Amino acid sequence: MSLQILLFLLLLVLGYFIGSYLERKHYRSIIKREAALNVLPAVASKILPAGSESYEQTLVLGNVTISVDYFKRFLATLHNFFGGSVSSYETLLDRARREALLRMKQEAQRLNADLVLNVKYETASIYKGSGSGVGSVEVLAYGTAMIPKRSAT
């Protein structure tokens, strides 16, 4: 019994430190890449700016699956009891959405696109383990990349 409690505490501590380290690292990388990809706008609009040149279109996708750590999952269970906003899952989803969008933009950049129109998100929770509920989420970002005809030879 005491061994179980010890293991539980160990996992909490490890989950907390490694989890928050990984999250900070991920956020740093996201911010850096977002700044680099600022030149390629991804918009939710379906209409091209007036008077723009002619484009080739193609669908671009970006997806990512991210898991929450043991500590945060425990926190979320507590939140389930008391209610309120579950900030540990908020950052999980924020990271996943931004990462998915970045991957989509990277693919668009590889195709020499000027912009991405009609960006949509699709979120799915991946069930893992027994009864713990949401632990990891998959986010897909997709849109139509507009590739100028001059560069698509």
Added chain:
Amino acid sequence: MAGLENKMLISNLETIPDRRVVKHLGLVQGSSVRAKHVGRDIMASIKNLFGGELVGYTELLSESREEAMERLVQQAEAVGANAILNVRFSTSSVAQGAAEIYVYGTGVILE
């Protein structure tokens, strides 16, 4: 995917700028159900403790999505479309460890 010359135009826009839709051919769809293998599952349970990206799952789902899109394109070719517009994706977990990817859109003939 189809060859380069008659490459299917896939887009999630409803209309394509500068091009007119000649004929609507109705809904075309493609789906794919995949399950992960044990190795990936073990890795995923470790990652579940510490958080972070589950690379195995990301790959699995993107492969699955590619397969669904191939089927979508096949179906569109079968009805004689040269473009698929207004494409949407949908994901549902049908069982533990298996996910269904569904992709659908409108098959059209563009001039």
